[in-house]
Amino acid sequence: MNLLEEISKEINLPESSIYVMKDQLEDQLPLHQHPKSQILLVEGGLAFLETTNKQFYIPARHYVWIPPDVAHHVKFNTSGITITNIYFQDEKDLEHTFYGQIGIYPVTNLIWEMIRMAEQWQGKIHLGDWRYEFLTTFKHTLPQISTHPLPIVLPTTANPRLIPLLKYLAAHLTEMLDMPAVAEKFGLSVRTLTRLFQLHLGTSFLQYIKLLRIVAAMEMLLNGDKNISEVAYAVGYSNIAAFSNSFQQSVNSRPSEFVRLRNKQKTAASFHV
Template identity: 45%
Template sequence: MKILSQLINIVDQNPDSILVMRQQTEQRLPAHQHNKTQLLLVYGGIAYLQTDEKDFYIPSNHYIWIPKNYPHNLMFNTKDLYIINIYFPDEKAGGFYDELGIYPVSKLLAEMLSFSEKWQGDYCKGSWEFEFLSTLKNVLSKENLKKFSIQLPTTDDQRLNTIIDNIRNRLNENLTLESTANQSGMSVRSLTRLFQTKLHITFIQYLKMLRIIRAMELIKDTDLNMTEIAYEIGYSNISAFSNNFHQLTNMRPTEFKEMSSV
């Protein structure tokens, strides 16, 4: 694809520069990779980063750190999504910078991004912009923030994907392993084994993440209150919904709503 090759050329044509891109260039492109590491910041919506092994969900006011040469493609389904991409030359920093991870945008990082909000294009060594952006990068590993942990494993098993699609459409129901196995024409043991061998996760864990992802979408895109959202995704207990949301996102649903409305 011509646009894809152009993107990779733009990112990697100056190996030693830091590149800032504010256009939504990477959205809906096929899987690709580049020689620079990438800081992808999301504002105003929920982005979906797909890799060979997992789908990563990046809510508003969060960022994802992508190591160099890590195949990925970006998807989204909200109109007000705003993304900033900053590509850094690989400096073999190790640790934090060698692992893909999603984190909240801290107050310090937000202030640094606000200061550089009009910057765009390549910045080379020797410029004060390069030094500022390098400092921004170094700050990331010092904040010791908790990773955002919703990472859905993927599979090319068509039978399992059909089951998952059916689950997505019935999240408001009282779904159980037994009822799902019965509807799929499988034994509980076979369905359990299918999730474990193909996705390396239990049915319950996968269902919980699907429900919280749907809750994030409803919080962002509707005027439903938290009780209504809880019922809409299959929770009869608002406390259980809030606790599971916090377990996976490190914030309460009300905190997520406040963050999403900024």
């Protein structure tokens, strides 16, 4: 039995159980899915949740809700990251908007305290246990608390013409990245490049660049090696106000608030330990 089969059996049986796991095993698994829904909390860095056609970014002090049977793979940007997973029983609740789609949400103080309590209970929790009732109530509370998902979703593609171009964009964020110039560099017309982005990525060239810059900024801010001004210039913004406004539109918080939440989470995690 391989690692995926072993973990899946442990998590998914019996179907009525809830499973709590605080570990980094998820990044060792290939693209996979569970018949149970899942909440995944990130601490200490930025995590990447990949599905078959999208890449979601989970920053500090945020969690992701994963519906059952959604294929996914988790990657980390640092070895110091901690992941807490809770796998919930199927209650046939996918008709609710919250439960039926992947979403990334800020961790409120209430959610933080409830997850802090739950992560002490490693392993299976069965019906009839008071902890089961606690976690079920926690699950039912989430749609009432988490009403504004984080809109940081970067589409991915296996298209051979776009893969090298997207790598080039990620490596040259400090530059202007003018669409005609990029198209010419890769032997494409502007019209063809526009069509490729819409067809395979479902977004425009400019919107993709904007998201790419914000994601890179999030990583830098979480690493803490640069201040906000340095980060802005490093991802291609010459104007700090423009960077702050763009960041706020994408992440629902200013860069300074994002850094504050990162520091708050680190302090809380250290205190918890």
